[in-house]
Amino acid sequence: MDPKSVRYISECFVQPQYAPEESKQPFYLSPWDLAMFSVHYIQKGLLFTKPPPADEQENFIGGLLDRLKSSLSLTLVHFYPLSGRLSTRKEENPPTYLVFVDCNNSPGAKFIHAALDMTVSDILSPTYVPVVVQSFFDHDRALNHDGHTRPLLSIQVTELIDGVFIGCSLNHAIGDGTSFWNFFKAWSEIFQAHGNEACISQPPVHKRWFPDGYGPIINLPFTHQDEFVIRYEAPQLIERIFHFTSESIAKIKARANSEYNTKKISSFQSLSALVWRSITRVRRLPPETTTSCRLAINNRSRMEPPLSPDYFGNAIQTVRGIATAGELQEHDLGWAAWKLHEAVLNHTDKKVRGFVDEWLQSPFIYQLGQFFDPLSVMMGSSPRFNKYGNEFGLGKAVALRSGYANKFDGKVSSYPGREGGGSIDLEVCLPEASMHALESDGEFMASVSSSN
Structure with a gap:
């Protein structure tokens, strides 16, 4: 195996620690959300150095992973749509295509543990961002509509020789950059508060905005996803x-x-x-x-x-x-x-x-x-x-x-x-x-x- 390639060690699914009442109903999407189906997930992450004692701690990464998963489970109580999957109801006459988030028939958010035999310096010192960084994220090339069969949120923790990268892939039809970083912040706050979920400084507002007279159900004028889902391959960059x-x-x-x-x-x-x-x-x-x-x-x-x-x-x-x-x-x-x-x-x-x-x-x-x-x-x-305000004990x-x-x-x-x-x-x-x-x-x- 190429030492410069990411090794996938384990993966599991994380459910909200308990299901809030509102998560039991279909979660409908706004026009701004629905327009995003054929673009990619948001993929952003943070690179940390391992704290010095971690070199001697055999189970440093095991303890970190456990705390990340337990704090994620609590965070998902507040950000419950991220634990769901997309679902579509179709009618033929007249043709309607209704997409919503179903939080009841989903295994939850995905959590991946991976490793790479490279150092923090190997990632940061080259003039150009190494291509291997793309492997720090799940959902490579996935479109948001793929959230019917893929998790709407996937976390990948990649252990480097002297560092840890926490990569987050979030379905862009569920949230934008503001939503992404508000989620990341809440997760960090719960982690640092050792599971005290009351510590979230900015609880999410889930009530979707619709103009007067519209919503929450919006039918798309399609009969099949192939009418609007188009795969995109970037040029060599x-x-x-x-x-x-x-x-x-x-x-x-x-x-x-x-x-x-x-x-x-x-x-x-x-x-x-x-x-x-x-x-x-x-x-x-x-x-x-x-x-x-x-x-x-x-x-x-x-x-x-x-x-x-x-x-x-x-x-x-x-x-x-x-x-x-x-x-x-x-x-x-x-x-x-x-x-x-x-x-x-x-x-x-x-x-x-x-x-x-x-x-x-x-x-x-x-x-x-x-x-x-x-x-x-x-x-x-x-x-x-x-x-940079998001810290996870690192x-x-x-x-x-x-x-x-x-x-x-x-x-x-x-x-x-x-x-x-x-x-x-x-x-x-x-x-x-x-x-x-x-x-x-x-x-x-x-x-x-x-x-x-």
Whole structure:
């Protein structure tokens, strides 16, 4: 066996420690959830170093696994939809296709123990993220609709020589990034409180949002999954993590605002504009080519009245700035950043409700291959999530990594930097030639503080 490949040691299923009453009923999905069936699971995880005594503790990993499973069982009481499976009811006349979560006929969430004969340094020191990191996650290439036969949540704990990686794969039709990290946080809190489930600081809100007059049952206009489930295979990409200190980001923001003579452009809009201009430049697109920069945007705070920040489900869309490749290079950073600022500013309650109303009139399912194009940039995830606040008796994580899921040419995921304080890590996915060109781009690399 290749020592550089992951060995699977054991797997089991974890049920909620007890079944809350509401878990006995079908759990219906909102338009935002249903549109996600043909994209991948969310795959994110944290890399920890083993505490020093662990070297001498023969059963260190056994004790850790037991505590992770018992705390997960308690966490699933609160996040009970994650212990279920998708189920579909079909009618032929008229054709209806109703998908919901069934928590009563499921073995629970999956829990995998694996091992790899590599060190933390082997994972973090290479310039590009090693491909083996994709093996730290279950549900490789699974689409959310596969949740009919696969667990909606799968945890994989991979033991390294001197570290532990806790990888989480969560069905994206059940929750978005906010939901994912709220779950992770609750699990960490219960773990650290030694099973005191009352310690959850942000209990999930499961009541799904529907516009007046709709829900909770929404029938899709399909007769078979093949009408909307389309498998996606990413082109050959390499991944690199670029680190930006809070000081570097402050300079980018000051530059963008100064160039556009405003004070309204945010740090993240400024950084996204830098990435958009830089990647477009190294792609050497013809000047008349239309390109865009999409930003994942949270609808919770934009609704009137706002949804709870603890709303568990999908409440995201994308907004985008559009410009030709020539315009991006003719104008300065501030001009591009203002395009993104306007896109965010215009994403109002009216826009959100308009999108949902249109979807309800003519439901569609997002397709990875069509939704994203190789001429554009997509900024996903968020540096606002407190990802490094999740500890499992192992201290603060040393790095955050993701799996194969939802990646394509121009996908950039933003994470908080480990040191906090407004620093940001960008996980950039590009074909090899474009990545090498970006690494030689003076404007971009002048703002990068470090990378790995």
